[in-house]
Amino acid sequence: MKIAHISDTHFPQIIKESFDRSIKKINNSDIEFVIHTGDLVDRGYLREYEEAIQSFSKLKKPIIFVPGNHDGKNVGLKLFENFIGPLNGVKEGKDYVVIYLNSVIPDMNEGRISNSSFLWLKETLRGHLDKEIKIVCFHHHLVPVPNTGRERNVLFNSGDVLDLLLKYGVNLVLNGHKHYPNVYKLENLVIVNAGTMCSIKTRLGDKNSFNIIEIDDKIKVKTLRFGEIREREYERKKERIYNVNSEKLFRIVQIAGTCIDNSDIFNKKMFLNAFKKISALNPDFIVHCGDIVNEGLNKNYTLAAKYLKTPIFFVPGPRDINYLGYNLFPKYFDFIETHVTKKVAFKFLNSCQYDSDIGVIGRGELDRIKQFSRIPSEFKAIVLHHNLLPIENTREKGLLEDAGDILYELTRLKIDLVLTGHSSHPSARKIENTLVVNANSLSCKRQRNLFGNSFNIIDVYKDFIYVSEIQSLSGSRHVLGIWKRKI
Structure with missing residues (x-):
């Protein structure tokens, strides 16, 4: 199976040479067919x-058009x-299905999959x-x-959409919107963003581009x-073989909120109950x-210092540095x-800004991450407050300004583990070779998890990583996942 993925043509603001050359190459x-992931036109x-x-009458292949925010x-x-x-x-088709849906909120740059569309997708x-x-496009x-640039114009319910796609074994997601091509594998889902095929609106001085995707036992994106x-290139099948006799290297307890x-x-x-359980778990x-x-x-800080006497590594959240907290x-x-x-x-990393829920890492800190x-440690972990990946049961707001650049560098540098603590809901997802784990609120009544307040245990073995969520009051365990390590 071979398809072309194009996006963000923004008629009439086009470079005609780019359009004609792309159509000729595809023809x-x-x-087999073409998918256009939105912003066919510029102002509707x-x-x-x-x-x-x-203009598209020149195309000799079947095409699916998906609406974009500019189309609306x-x-x-x-x-x-x-x-x-x-x-x-x-x-x-015989062995495939392509599902395409509208993520547009009329006259807004942000998007959402509406409740009715979400249920229809399910x-x-x-x-x-x-x-x-299984291919899904929006x-x-x-x-x-x-x-x-700044993380904005997001899909408000991206966390719930991502969760649904993973649960139903979707292989490929095609998106546009950001005018820059990018490919990630998140768990067993390949996420492909297309650049702009022919618009003058390129980013970073980039050239016009489109994707050719071939699917057999692998997913190949050109x-x-x-x-x-x-x-x-990515394997379609997920590895699920673990050496249960693997040597345990260390245990991390992750808390937040x-x-x-x-x-x-x-x-x-x-x-107090949670910390009794944490002590009994003997974390490293x-x-x-x-x-x-x-x-x-x-x-509040006086009270916190009284309660938090156990050796702990801290990063601040927005609540910690508002009012007098900065000092x-x-x-x-x-x-x-x-x-x-x-x-x-x-x-x-301190991702917080004074009196703001919006976080940022910045170029200087990114250079220090590269250093x-x-x-020469066997395992590398990054810790910050703000989310890098969308979290289910929350409204995505793009709260980390430079999330796109940070996520790209962390995956490119093959950082093993990223720990975050925003949004009061547990989550664990592997993107490329980097495992990203978010902690729920340990003892705050503002939390979004039916399991209740909780904290995470991350057990790192030589061959795999095992992540569990522990309920703060009862101590009940909920396994978030097991991931094979790439050594």
Whole structure:
């Protein structure tokens, strides 16, 4: 199976040479069909649609058009339906299914899969479980994309969408929106973003491009920039073989969201009970991923220092540095940048900004991460507060400004583990060779997990990583996953 993935043509703001050259290359290939992942036109006007449809009449291959945010401007989605057809749909073959759906909020750059579309997607996937290849397409990016500036214009429910796609064994997701090509494998899901095929709106001085995707026992993605081809290749089948006799290297307890204060937001009983269980687990390291106190006030830090006497590595969350917290955090808790042993090296990042939920790492810190990656430890871990990947049961807001660039570098540098602590919901996902684990709130009543307040145990063995969530009050265990290590 071979398809072309194009996106973000933005008629009439096109480079005609790029358009004609792309169409010619596709017409002269053995591609079966083409998927356009949105922003066919620039402002949603009638004349733009007329010009775009006329131009695409040169294409000799079947094509699926997916609506983008620019297509939906100025009531453009009605024109999209008139010129092209339904906003959601299914293309089915003998061994494959392509499901495409609308992620557009009219006249907004942000997107969402509506409740009705989400349920339709779920039922459609359920009805095609027998298909060997499952492809889902929508315009907005599912995970942060590098070299695209500040993380914004996100898919609001990307965490829930990602969770659904993983549960139903989707092989491939195709997105556009960010005008920069990128490919990730997240668990067993290959996520492909297309650049702009012919628009003048390129990023980083990039060339126009499109993707050719070939699927057999592997998923092969070729990004064709004019004068350059880049290729990524992934096995479709997930490895599930673990050496149960593997040597255990160390144990990390990961906590977040203690939110200590004198109000009923802080559940003291939950906190004390959780730390009894943590002590009994004999961890080698305890890492707190932020929001130690509920508000950055002196009385809260005094109380937190009283409760948190166990040796812990801390990074701040937004609650820790609001009000007086910017000065109180370093006074009460040591913030160290690195901790290095022969077996493991930790790099701790302050991703917070004063009086803001929005976080940032910055170029200078990114350079220090690159230096850290050269430390000769067997295992490398990065710790910060803000999420790098979307979390289920939360509204994605793009709270880490440079998430796209940070995620790209961490995966490129093959960092083994990233620990985060925002959004009050546990999650563990492997993207490329990097495992990203988010902690729930340990003792704050503001949490989104039906399992209740909890903390994570990360057991690192020579051959695999085993991650569990432990309920703060009962001590019940919920396995988040087991991942084979790439050594």
